[in-house]
Amino acid sequence: MFLVCGEALFDLFGEDTSATSLSFDARIGGSPYNVALGLARLEEDAAFFGGISRDVLGEKLVAKLADEGVSGQHILRIDYLTTLSIVQKNEDGVPAYTFYGDNAADRMVTSDDLPDFAGTPPEFIHIGSYTALVEPVSQAYRALIERERTSCLIAFDPNIRPTVVSDMKTWRRNTESLVPLCDVIKVSDEDLDLIAPGEPVENVARTWLAKGAKLVVVTKGAEGASAFTMGIEVSIPGIKVKVEDTVGAGDTFQAALLAGLKTLGITNRPALAALDEGPLTRLLQLCAQAAAVTCSRRGADLPRRAELEKEIASLK
Template sequence: MFLICGEALFDVFAHAGDDDSAAAIDFRAVAGGSPFNVAFGLSRLGGQSALLTGISSDFLGERLIKVLEREGVDCQYLVRESDCKTTIAMVALDPNGSPQYSFYHEKGADRALAFSSLPELDDSIKAIHVGSYSLVVSPTSETLGTLIEREGKNRLVTLDPNVRLKIEKDKDRWRERLAFFASHADIIKVSDEDLESLYDSGEGSDKAQEWLAGRTQLVIVTRGVNGVSAFTRSGRIDLPTEPVEAVDTVGAGDTFQAALLCWLDEHNGASQEGVAALTDDDIRHMVTFANRAAGVTCTRQGPDLPYRRELADGE
């Protein structure tokens, strides 16, 4: 089982229509948050996942739990935060279908995870995934850091920064916390947009080599329609993205991450030793599978991640 750590919230999609003079805006609320999406996306692909996050006792928090249960995600590591609210992310799409976010989160349950709430992990947890703004908001950031230090030594650890500067504007804070989590991660998946926003270059080679000099064994840089680059200690592999008729890209990165974890689990790669043993061909097959899954998500509105049966020629 994979323990996915980080935020759970509601994405509220805003649509003002074509009449700029109209005052009304239509809204549609969808359960989300990057780690939340990875957890249920992995379950939809046939993997086993559990989510560790703070969950409010309000109506929206109860709804998040119902969604997780319906999707088959293990809820035993959820921490109820009765004095906090559920984070809301307002989402509007730009002309290219890319999401633009505004967050309402100051008293969000997902950013209130405390040291005292950390669980002891049983042997069923073979890997830990961390990512997105939970890496930088206190006390959740420090709490997850303690978890990784304590429980990640002999488990696979994966990381997806999924930078959200609307949540935390201080780039130095992002760089400092990302450096910490990267030093404990076996696999780092990062977008060229995240690299550009923090390090002023989306190419990724230099940063990948820096991370690979430590514990990290594989760095995957996603570049949207421009493909994917995978960096190992022995070289670089570039792969194209499969073309699709995209509706929007919401949830595509989370789908890619969930598919990576699924592929690793099914090919004896969900361990530090398993990642070390990956061949170049293994990496090509894994990235191709993840690209195919992310492509399905791009063909529909919002974070509607695919089921395994929807992936033609699935591995």
């Protein structure tokens, strides 16, 4: 099982309708929430652990997880409100986010709320984005991965959100403190530019590997992606696609990465450390194709397994 931990919210895509009004198209979102949906759409056994409000938006979030086949066994329902994210896109479809979420439900998880797996821990735990940084939820997730990391692989996507916390030094310190606890780290080049400006991508990746990570993947948008282990480095080009927007592209990449690792039989640290160049290259190609599908559609509408059968088959 994959346990995905983090925020669940609504993205509001705004359009000017007059000089004094805006029209919003509200879509379910949240980076880890999207990863959980993406895994379920790839027909993996996924569960979500996070705080979800009892308000009307929270009801929709929970219902969507159930509809997509994501287990809600570990969802924490609480009385705080649902986070809202205002999404503005540039001419290339790249989103910028403004969050309305102080004291919202996804931030109010504590270490007293950690799930009990009844002796059957997940094979992977994924954390990331602002719920890996803000209190008290970040301390809860840190406690969870410290408790469970001897029995499962830990995946992390920093997914920097400057409109949640503007201080990049805080993001960098938090990321660096989590790196030694994590096995698989996926990060965008844009995020690295924010937290490690001027540092070559490969230098950051090598530093993280030296601190304990086993696989570091850096996504580069239209330019493709690179992956680093202690022994190898591989890169793939981007996939040309007519971009509607890039909302959820990184989450799609992450879901495909995790699902692909399991398809390759990599569910423990020795197998991850032994990952070869050929399978790793094919894995990146699967992830890039998955992200391209999402980019061709509005919002975080992640692909289903049937749309990626060719790429998945290449892993076997």
